[in-house]
Amino acid sequence: MFDSLKSKLKNIFNKSSEIDSEIIYEKKEDIPVAEPEKKTFSQPSEIQEQPSIPEEKPVSRKEQLKKSKEAKKESAPKSHSEKMVGDSGKKIKEDPLDDLLDELEVALLESDVAYPVTEEIILGVRDNLLNKKYGRQFTLEEVVETAVKDAVRNVLKINEFNFEGWLNEQKSPVVIMFVGINGTGKTTAIAKIANLLSKMEKSVVLAACDTFRAGAIEQLSIHADRLGVKIVKQSQDADPSAVAFDAIEHAKSKRKDVVLIDTAGRMQTNNNLIDEMKKISKIAKPTLKIFVGDALAGNDAIEQAKVFDGAIGIDAIILTKIDTDAKGGAALSIAHTIGKPIAFVCDGQEYDDLQPFDSEWMLERLFS
Ligand code: GDP
Numbered sequence: 001m002f003d004s005l006k007s008k009l010k011n012i013f014n015k016s017s018e019i020d021s022e023i024i025y026e027k028k029e030d031i032p033v034a035e036p037e038k039k040t041f042s043q044p045s046e047i048q049e050q051p052s053i054p055e056e057k058p059v060s061r062k063e064q065l066k067k068s069k070e071a072k073k074e075s076a077p078k079s080h081s082e083k084m085v086g087d088s089g090k091k092i093k094e095d096p097l098d099d100l101l102d103e104l105e106v107a108l109l110e111s112d113v114a115y116p117v118t119e120e121i122i123l124g125v126r127d128n129l130l131n132k133k134y135g136r137q138f139t140l141e142e143v144v145e146t147a148v149k150d151a152v153r154n155v156l157k158i159n160e161f162n163f164e165g166w167l168n169e170q171k172s173p174v175v176i177m178f179v180g181i182n183g184t185g186k187t188t189a190i191a192k193i194a195n196l197l198s199k200m201e202k203s204v205v206l207a208a209c210d211t212f213r214a215g216a217i218e219q220l221s222i223h224a225d226r227l228g229v230k231i232v233k234q235s236q237d238a239d240p241s242a243v244a245f246d247a248i249e250h251a252k253s254k255r256k257d258v259v260l261i262d263t264a265g266r267m268q269t270n271n272n273l274i275d276e277m278k279k280i281s282k283i284a285k286p287t288l289k290i291f292v293g294d295a296l297a298g299n300d301a302i303e304q305a306k307v308f309d310g311a312i313g314i315d316a317i318i319l320t321k322i323d324t325d326a327k328g329g330a331a332l333s334i335a336h337t338i339g340k341p342i343a344f345v346c347d348g349q350e351y352d353d354l355q356p357f358d359s360e361w362m363l364e365r366l367f368s
Pocket of ligand 1: 181182183184185186187188189265320321322323324346347348349353
């Protein structure tokens with residue numbers, strides 16, 4: 001899982017060891033205090049207060065973006081790398097740092113990390129390290145790795161979604177609608193959630209609303225039999241909204257806890273499909289709308305999520321097939337890009353191959 005991205009990052013961290021040996025060690029007292037160009041947002045205020053006017057320099061796009069973020073970050077709690085860097089030790093120079101950042105940028109883009117997320121990570125690392133000094137007890141490799149980890153952690157922050165906690169606060173029946181294009185693993189993910197809910201002692205009803213394909217109804221029926229849960233279905237070409245309505249009525253009358261709605265997944269640009277999703281959503285009034293995306297699709301998964309979000313407004317994401325995903329780009333950037341959390345990731349074809357997603361889980365897989 002994520003092996004290619006992980007090894008690219010490792011290469012970059014290794015390269016920083018080479019730079020490390022070129023860097024001069026400076027003690028705090030060696031540093032002239034009144035150097036305006038050394039001013040950064042996190043320096044102590046007594047060093048910053050210098051009346052001299054710095055020379056006019058052309059300001060690059062990176063610098064502008066960086067400056068706009070400085071104000072926000074000033075009051076933030078100290079990150080791990082801020083504990084390693086300070087005003088004494090070896091100085092991190094701009095040129096070798098920029099070379100490393102260029103390589104990091106290429107590695108992230110090649111791993112299908114979305115462009116805005118890549119930029120955010122690069123700027124985060126730059127902010128953490130440029131013109132800073134790090135203690136003799138650390139290697140530059142450790143410092144760079146920690147700074148990258150901090151920047152990735154910031155990008156992943158949106159991923160907090162406690163499904164069990166959320167579920168326990170809802171009124172029954174909870175209605176969860178799943179959307180996504182065919183082949184992403186939507187039906188399998190629904191079966192996995194049904195299995196999880198059964199383990200939580202919640203009663204489940206499946207609604208076979210992909211009436212476009214007879215095979216889809218059949219496939220969901222097989223899962224329902226295996227898991228011993230109720231399925232509400234009609235024949236092929238029936239109105240999917242009517243199936244959803246029936247399933248919810250059944251759940252209400254039988255006091256079932258959760259309705260899981262499977263939906264069709266013809267290409268997301270298909271207008272009929274989008275209209276169908278809107279109609280199901282309007283009639284079923286789902287408590288939660290989940291987009292199911294295939295991690296292997298990388299940036300395409302992000303584009304698909306945007307289309308479904310634009311049509312019905314999704315609340316959370318399930319990312320499938322991460323067990324076969326070497327790149328990690330979708331896992332790293334989908335939640336940040338569309339602003340919705342990843343609730344679960346699927347890492348295999350068995351019912352138990354469903355893991356709650358959080359930032360530390362992802363960080364561990366990338367940096368362990
Ligand atoms: P749907 O068309 O979106 O409903 O997709 P399916 O649920 O039928 O899954 C399509 C294929 O992907 C099936 O062969 C599944 O076994 C496989 N699949 C689903 N989830 C995963 C996963 O997390 N990992 C792997 N390796 N395969 C998966």
